[in-house]
Amino acid sequence: MHSLVLSFLVFLGGSLCFAADEPMCSNTSGNSALIVIDMQRSFVESNGYYKRPGNIAIVEKLITEQKKAIKEAQAAGIPIVFFEYDDVDFGGPTEPQLTTAAMKGYRDVRVLKKTTDGMFDKKNKHLKDLKDFLQRNQIGTLIIAGANGGSCVKASIEGALKNNCNVVTHSAGVADFNFREFIYPYAGRLTEMKKLEKECESCTYKEVASAERLADSMINNNHRNSVGNSGGGGSPGTSSKPKNSTKTSR
Amino acid sequence: MKTIILSLLLFANTSLAATVNDVRVLEVKQGPESIELKLQSKDSRPGSYFFVNVLKTDAEAFTKLGHALSKMALKNNYRLDLDIVSFSDSPNGSYYASDRVRFIGPPEQKIKKPNN
Numbered sequence: 001m002h003s004l005v006l007s008f009l010v011f012l013g014g015s016l017c018f019a020a021d022e023p024m025c026s027n028t029s030g031n032s033a034l035i036v037i038d039m040q041r042s043f044v045e046s047n048g049y050y051k052r053p054g055n056i057a058i059v060e061k062l063i064t065e066q067k068k069a070i071k072e073a074q075a076a077g078i079p080i081v082f083f084e085y086d087d088v089d090f091g092g093p094t095e096p097q098l099t100t101a102a103m104k105g106y107r108d109v110r111v112l113k114k115t116t117d118g119m120f121d122k123k124n125k126h127l128k129d130l131k132d133f134l135q136r137n138q139i140g141t142l143i144i145a146g147a148n149g150g151s152c153v154k155a156s157i158e159g160a161l162k163n164n165c166n167v168v169t170h171s172a173g174v175a176d177f178n179f180r181e182f183i184y185p186y187a188g189r190l191t192e193m194k195k196l197e198k199e200c201e202s203c204t205y206k207e208v209a210s211a212e213r214l215a216d217s218m219i220n221n222n223h224r225n226s227v228g229n230s231g232g233g234g235s236p237g238t239s240s241k242p243k244n245s246t247k248t249s250r
Numbered sequence: 251m252k253t254i255i256l257s258l259l260l261f262a263n264t265s266l267a268a269t270v271n272d273v274r275v276l277e278v279k280q281g282p283e284s285i286e287l288k289l290q291s292k293d294s295r296p297g298s299y300f301f302v303n304v305l306k307t308d309a310e311a312f313t314k315l316g317h318a319l320s321k322m323a324l325k326n327n328y329r330l331d332l333d334i335v336s337f338s339d340s341p342n343g344s345y346y347a348s349d350r351v352r353f354i355g356p357p358e359q360k361i362k363k364p365n366n
Binding site: 147176180 | 303337343345346347
């Protein structure tokens with residue numbers, strides 16, 4: 001029993017030490033990544049209202065917009081990362097239309113897991129994977145889409161800004177499925193995030209309504225200066241499969 | 251060493267859903283297949299609310315309704331927390347099926363994990 005308590009304390013201590021680390025983003029690098037959060041069927045279907053015609057149309061529009069953002073990311077040569085909630089009840093793969101579109105002729109695609117609403121949450125058991133990705137690729141700007149806007153997306157944006165990341169929200173690529181009528185698009189609903197700019201050294205927050213207008217934010221200096229960049233789990237073109245992909249607990 | 255591995259495994263497969271603290275039951279509506287609870291968290295802004303739909307198909311429906319009824323009867327003398335994965339605190343009216351909501355009444359609060 002004593003050793004069980006001791007090992008828990010070691011585990012907890014490790015988490016706290018990790019939490020005290022420096023911010024994860026190097027926001028002056030100019031490098032960006034497209035982040036698509038929790039686009040898992042279990043979230044779309046969770047409250048039972050997904051079969052409403054209006055909601056079906058919203059999911060279709062959302063996926064179409066996110067596919068456009070994926071196309072822009074591919075054209076810019078930036079990493080595409082799908083975050084998946086790793087939970088007993090809320091697991092499963094990201095919407096296949098999105099992962100298929102991302103992997104079509106493009107290699108810089110990853111699936112990362114999280115066990116908390118916000119991907120930067122200190123209690124996220126896969127936080128190290130996110131940190132490794134950001135630091136190896138010297139990511140400074142996260143272009144964020146996904147669901148649910150009022151929870152996981154919002155919490156992830158808050159965490160990103162607190163970790164010195166610049167954030168661009170693709171508001172036509174964000175929805176909230178936690179309502180009888182799904183909330184979409186998400187333009188203007190996360191404006192309070194702008195206030196969090198004060199909490200980091202020099203991070204910025206902005207919203208962009210359409211995928212076409214994301215191109216200006218999609219920069220990959222690693223790609224441009226790719227001579228001698230061997231990847232290390234981070235650089236473009238190192239794998240033909242999603243990286244860090246693991247089976248969910250479901 | 252074995253216990254270290256065992257205890258790490260115990261924590262390896264659990265997620266940490268948002269805890270909605272100390273909820274009040276504002277309204278109860280009975281439908282043909284479910285009972286809808288209109289709730290408010292003590293930590294939330296004034297006037298806010300969300301819904302949990304207790305489904306007949308939820309194996310724990312009876313226990314969950316028991317918690318809601320106890321809260322209504324005992325008011326401040328009964329603390330009810332909810333664990334909800336991906337909980338949207340705004341705008342008002344977010345809606346959750348009970349099978350994705352963990353009800354944590356006083357008995358569960360005593361044995362709740364320290365890091366949650």
